[in-house]
Amino acid sequence: MFKKIYVNGSSLSCGGSLELDSPNYDYYVNQKGVKSWKNEKEVSYGNVLANKLGIECFNDSKQGGGLDRIIRKTFDYIDNLSEEEIRTTLFIFDIPLQPSRMELYSKEFQDHLVVSVYDREWENNVDGKMVKSNVSFSRSYKNPLLRLPYDTYMRHNLLISKFAKEYYDYENETKRLVRQLILFYNFLDNKKITYNIDLNDSLFTASGQNCDELSVIYKNNYSYKLNPNILVMDTLWLLSVENNWRLCDEIEGSDDSHLGYYGNIKYADYILDKLNKA
Numbered sequence: 001m002f003k004k005i006y007v008n009g010s011s012l013s014c015g016g017s018l019e020l021d022s023p024n025y026d027y028y029v030n031q032k033g034v035k036s037w038k039n040e041k042e043v044s045y046g047n048v049l050a051n052k053l054g055i056e057c058f059n060d061s062k063q064g065g066g067l068d069r070i071i072r073k074t075f076d077y078i079d080n081l082s083e084e085e086i087r088t089t090l091f092i093f094d095i096p097l098q099p100s101r102m103e104l105y106s107k108e109f110q111d112h113l114v115v116s117v118y119d120r121e122w123e124n125n126v127d128g129k130m131v132k133s134n135v136s137f138s139r140s141y142k143n144p145l146l147r148l149p150y151d152t153y154m155r156h157n158l159l160i161s162k163f164a165k166e167y168y169d170y171e172n173e174t175k176r177l178v179r180q181l182i183l184f185y186n187f188l189d190n191k192k193i194t195y196n197i198d199l200n201d202s203l204f205t206a207s208g209q210n211c212d213e214l215s216v217i218y219k220n221n222y223s224y225k226l227n228p229n230i231l232v233m234d235t236l237w238l239l240s241v242e243n244n245w246r247l248c249d250e251i252e253g254s255d256d257s258h259l260g261y262y263g264n265i266k267y268a269d270y271i272l273d274k275l276n277k278a
Contacts, residue, residue, distance in 0.1 A: 007046035009094025014061035015040030048268035066101030091195035099173035189227035
């Protein structure tokens with residue numbers, strides 16, 4: 001039925017913490033005897049699922065990515081597809097409903113920056129120097145060719161920090177994201193796209209806001225019954241916690257909550273089971 005898988009989300013969906021230069025890569029390959037991989041996306045659940053189905057995976061996920069980026073990139077992707085290609089593509093989304101994450105378009109780089117806004121100062125390592133700031137941002141956290149040099153970073157840090165202080169409000173941003181998600185889902189439903197959604201209140205836990213209030217907004221404005229192709233699934237991060245799919249579950253002493261090597265495989269099997277029962 002499906003000829004391609006499209007995956008979009010955050011680091012949970014692109015093999016976060018399984019990069020070649022990570023100690024986790026060394027653990028699985030050199031200590032557990034796992035076959036080496038060329039990049040972290042190769043062993044992420046979307047690619048694992050695609051291999052099981054014998055089809056191609058286009059993984060648009062990015063470390064630090066938020067909901068705004070998912071919507072933008074998915075629209076860009078669908079705009080280039082025919083109706084037949086849309087019908088035969090399985091869309092899998094890892095929804096990071098975290099209002100601390102946003103993206104800003106930089107005229108200087110003609111590129112989007114992934115941005116996180118914190119309620120206190122965090123330390124960021126920039127060119128070996130520790131920078132304390134209420135924001136962190138990057139063109140790509142894992143691509144050294146796109147990292148900003150220290151002076152450039154500090155110039156943008158000042159601008160983005162001022163913007164966040166004056167115009168960013170956590171609670172209002174949370175409600176905006178929920179409404180954006182509803183509009184996004186309605187667009188997907190109009191196209192009769194096959195994709196996954198979480199109908200439970202757990203979707204909103206990561207927002208840090210009142211889940212009951214957000215759930216009311218969500219359920220009063222979105223009806224999944226308009227699209228027969230939806231796959232009802234629990235939120236990825238919740239599944240990973242409940243089923244011990246995280247790196248901290250697979251590697252003794254680790255505190256990393258990203259999916260482990262085997263966790264990615266198990267989540268791919270979970271999705272495959274959903275497809276077989278659909």
